[in-house]
Amino acid sequence: MSREAGRRERPTKGSRVAEIRNYTMNFGPQHPAAHGVLRLVLELDGEVIQRIDPHVGLLHRATEKLAESKPYNQSIGYMDRLDYVSMMCNEHAYVRAIEKLAGIEAPIRAQYIRTMFDEITRILNHLLWLGARALDIGAMTVFLYAFREREDLFDCYEAVSGARMHATYYRPGGVYRDLPDAMPKYQPSKWHDAKDVARLNSNREGSLLDFIWDFTERFPGYVDEYETLLTDNRIWKQRTVGIGVIAPERALALGYSGPMLRGSGVEWDLRKKQPYAMYDRVDFDIPVGVNGDCYDRYLVRVEEMRQSNRIVRQCVEWLRRNPGPVMVDNHKIAPPRREEMKADMEALIHHFKLFTEGYCLPEGEVYAAVEAPKGEFGIYMVSDGANKPYRVKIRAPGFAHLASLDEMAKGHMIADLVAMIGSQDIVFGEVDR
Amino acid sequence: MTEALQAVAANAAEKLGESITGVVQARGELTLEVRRDDILKACRTLRDDPVFAFEELIDVCGVDYSTYRMESRAGLRPGPRFAVVYHLLSLKHNRRLRLRAFLDDEMPIIASVYDIWNAANWFEREAFDLFGIIFEGHPDLRRILTDYGFIGHPFRKDFPLIGQVEMRYDEAKRRVVYQPVTIEPRVLVPRVIRDVQGSTNVAGGRTPGATDEGFARG
DSSP, rough: EEEEOOOOOOOOOOOOOOOOOEEEEEEEEEEEGGEEEOOEEEETTTTTTEEEEEEETOOOOOOOHHHHHGGGGGGGGHHHSSSSTTTTHHHHHHHHHHHHHHHHOOOOHHHHHHHHHHHHHHHHHHHHHHHHHHHHHHHOOHHHHHHHHHHHHHHHHHHSSSSSSOOEETTTTSSSSSSSSOOOOOOOOOSSOOHHHHTTTTTTTSSOOOOOOHHHHHHHHHHHHHHHHTOOOOHHHHHHSSSOOOOOHHHHHOOOOTTHHTTTTTTOOOOHHHTTTTTTTOOOOOOOOSSSHHHHHHHHHHHHHHHHHHHHHHHHHHHHHHOSSOOSTTTTTTTHHHHHHHHHHHHHHHHHHHTTTOOOOSSEEEEEEEEEEEEEEEEEEOOOOOOSSSSSEEEOOOHHHHHTTHHHHTBBBBHHHHHHHHHHHHHHHHHHH | OOHHHHHHHHHHHHGGGGGGEEEEEEEEEEEEEGGGGGGHHHHHHHSSTTTTTTOOEEEEEEEOOOOTTTTTOOSSSSSSSSSEEEEEETTTEEEEEEEEEOOSSSEEEEETTTTTTTTTTHHHHHHHHOOOOOEEEETTTOOSOOTTTOOOTTSSSSSSSSOSSSEEEEEETEEEEEEEOOOOOOSSSOOOOOOOOOOOOOTTSSEEEEESHHHOOO
């Protein structure tokens, strides 16, 4: 934190004590606790925050304008890069908007795969959040633990899409391909001998679903480990209980969603209230906070990880029993299979059309939202009948949350600011877009 | 779902009267077109009246309709250029609603809904920044996403995708300078509208809502 402009009020005539009143301080844009490129201009009275003016947009890439200049399918990859720790959930909102406009529906197996990967993504996001947040407040171990588990989940991403983070796995009409029957394995190297490798590969002998199942068996124990370190930790509670309290009515007025809204005690989850994919077929609970402070938001997210684990298990069980197509059979929107193209002229034409021009969607507008790990992530899409969207508006949950930072932090100490930014789970990819 | 939306539309017609200039119901979503001058009145009713109870403002965004359907055979869509689109959510009734208000072309200005939903604060700043729409009564209408000292409104359709200026480090001046962009604009995939029968259309045929005019004139 560097002092940008220290304003000092002149002492009034007659008084000898120079009174130091409101400071203006600069925080960021390069600050380890800002979770990205956030610049805050703080007005302080001593160490007490009077006003915060967040300056965002340092990561603005005009994703919406770029999406307007490309055929529909070519923007899926941009969605990964919005909230770059919950990649597939963003894709889900985008492909759902396209599907809604086109009036198509993905096959049921694809819907289950999406549900499963949405929840894997939620665990990924909450793990990063938990680790980074604990680090903000001074606990190192949780970060290392959380990244150990994230590694396994990235392997799941990689197994289905080839990429560890920016998957581009969801497509309009389904998912890119079916789940693989074999997991990639470690090879012996100069760092790992055969014995090491055998140990590392022990849960990778089966299919991807076996690997995920093994993960879900272990994961509740891991969450217990994090909770042992934090939930009853005296320092953790001193830093978070009663900090950044937002009342439920204010949470609604400020446009909160997701764990932020639930932390304030409002029971609202799109997965339950406006179910999409297969969320109405799986069994899970919504945790709700009581006080609306940083500690409650922490408890909500930790419980969400356990619930996500439950959902993943139900999806794995279903997916094991029910093979089937994972993409619609409509070659106007989904490319034909490679083998078909070699023999069938029409398939070749479809492929050519799809990859040179894309597909035109009917004129109209839709709003499709998903319950992303951070809150309601929505895509408002306007089509004028062309092969590119006319307007795409990305409704990012973090944008509304960060806008309320001024209200949340007013009257708190500067050290609590870090705890509050952390509890909002801000990622600048989606705030700045 | 659709009956519930019809009820909302009927209630809106009754309680808001002439403020509503159009009702569109498509794909399970309801859009009300609101007269620009009545936006505050309409929003207040939609939030406070228990039959609506839209407690939460999900999103506010601008739309620039200036090239809408430009590639179609029927040609450009007539009508105002700018619109502001609001997305509302009622937790009580579990419903969504979209409002659209068209603005004047010369001076795109509309009343700010900040006093009704505080969430509008940054969303309106964003629409101001990207489209140049002015929200009257907004407490702090500044640019938000673009650079300090940025000129223009980048999401308007007449703003080039590659931008106007680029930034580089000047060795002689020993500082970062702005200069006009040096890259060529290019279009990899041209924009086309195919709403005639037998063309590449997802539904495999006619676009719902497409008129016959395109056919007749062509």
